[in-house]
Amino acid sequence: MLKQPNVLLVEVPPQFIALCESTGVRPQAALRGMAAMVCGLQYDANNRLVPLEGEAA
Template identity: 70%
Template sequence: MSQAQPVSNVLLVEVPPQFIALCHASGVSPQSTLRGMAAMLCGLRYDEDNRLLPLDAPASR
């Protein structure tokens, strides 16, 4: 019987250099941009404390 592989949330993605340049010109990292896009696709967003919340959750103060 084989053992289950641990689940990883790390993904290696090839992106065009224009994406990297646009992120840098906008003052955001490519990593945080992709994390935010993935969260939005799942109906989530990151708050100021880097916690995932539903998109419709009220903003924390």
């Protein structure tokens, strides 16, 4: 059974999009990274969520 991704539509200011474009980061990736950090997680080299350095497992 395929797991469906969680989808959330979010309005962001044009400055956020401009910053993403100027740094070459996709807005989706930036938001996913921020959400992960809020949860005490980060993406590893294999694009898997793992605990942030120094966070309890």
